[in-house]
Amino acid sequence: MATDNFFRMMQIIDDVFSTREDPDQLQVDEKVIARLNDLHPSALSEFDDGNGPAIWILIIPTISALMEKFVRAEISEQELFDQTKPGMKFDCIYLCSATVLPEYRRKGLAAKMTVDAVKKIMEVFPVKKLFVWPFSEGGKKLAVKVGEECGLDVGFRDSEM
Numbered sequence: 001m002a003t004d005n006f007f008r009m010m011q012i013i014d015d016v017f018s019t020r021e022d023p024d025q026l027q028v029d030e031k032v033i034a035r036l037n038d039l040h041p042s043a044l045s046e047f048d049d050g051n052g053p054a055i056w057i058l059i060i061p062t063i064s065a066l067m068e069k070f071v072r073a074e075i076s077e078q079e080l081f082d083q084t085k086p087g088m089k090f091d092c093i094y095l096c097s098a099t100v101l102p103e104y105r106r107k108g109l110a111a112k113m114t115v116d117a118v119k120k121i122m123e124v125f126p127v128k129k130l131f132v133w134p135f136s137e138g139g140k141k142l143a144v145k146v147g148e149e150c151g152l153d154v155g156f157r158d159s160e161m
Contacts, residue, residue: 005052024076
């Protein structure tokens with residue numbers, strides 16, 4: 001059953017990322033969610049406030065060779081995801097998206113959720129770097145904070161913020 005929060009979250013995703021108009025961005029559906037879980041169970045995190053999702057965090061553990069191609073815009077976000085396979089020895093993490101309802105922003109919840117997810121992945125894989133393609137100043141700040149808290153260098157793909 002879809003909730004009011006769900007529809008609000010989907011509107012934020014449309015407004016910020018415009019994924020429906022950009023085939024190069026990851027198109028999240030049930031198949032993608034299942035594959036994210038195959039990469040690592042912490043790749044997708046959700047905070048439900050009792051009225052549906054209030055925060056969604058999506059991170060993709062991957063390998064540096066693919067991430068460098070993505071940062072140089074040689075491959076799309078969708079191609080990065082498609083070429084990242086379960087069983088790879090992941091050495092970096094792509095902070096794909098952090099979607100937060102307005103009333104939960106600037107409370108540290110998204111940062112905590114992201115740090116927790118990154119650290120869970122770091123328990124299994126020798127992650128050295130975090131990457132982000134920032135669509136907002138908040139997304140950029142989140143990546144820097146997560147990098148600091150996890151002891152990771154942070155790399156950026158240029159965006160038209």
